[in-house]
Amino acid sequence: MVNTRITGxxxxxxxxxxxAALRDSLHEQRLFREEQVRQLTAAPPRTDDPDPRASAAxxxxxxxxxxxxxxxxxxxxxxxxxxxxHCHLCRRPIDRAHLMIxxxxxxxxxxxxxxxxxx
Numbered sequence: 001m002v003n004t005r006i007t008g009x010x011x012x013x014x015x016x017x018x019x020a021a022l023r024d025s026l027h028e029q030r031l032f033r034e035e036q037v038r039q040l041t042a043a044p045p046r047t048d049d050p051d052p053r054a055s056a057a058x059x060x061x062x063x064x065x066x067x068x069x070x071x072x073x074x075x076x077x078x079x080x081x082x083x084x085x086h087c088h089l090c091r092r093p094i095d096r097a098h099l100m101i102x103x104x105x106x107x108x109x110x111x112x113x114x115x116x117x118x119x
Contacts, residue, residue: 014085014096022084022103026076029104033069040065068104075104087111 014022040062078084085094087108094108107115 013093014099018096018100019079019084022099023076023079025103026072026079029072030069030076033065033072036065037062037069071104071106074106089114 075084085096085099086092087094088106089111090108092108092110094105098105098109105112
């Protein structure tokens with residue numbers, strides 16, 4: 001896991017070692033989410049359930065897993081293109097500590113907070 005490999009550093013810049021650990025974490029997440037999507041979509045839909053909410057409850061986890069998978073794949077593309085670790089909105093660096101927890105993060109703390117308030 002990324003957090004156990006990288007400890008004690010407080011600066012915001014990502015080192016080559018950080019990037020390698022984050023890449024590994026993202027690859028692990030991608031494999032996990034791909035398998036999760038496969039399992040969630042492999043279950044045959046029940047046609048005998050009269051409650052439409054039950055059907056929606058079965059499709060929501062698969063949709064959520066697909067969204068996270070898309071975020072992970074986008075983060076891997078940013079890594080490959082050398083654009084990883086910068087906020088999509090303000091282009092400032094995303095805090096290193098946050099990336100260690102959420103490697104697919106797209107926004108810095110300030111922009112994340114602004115987006116949450118706007119919802």
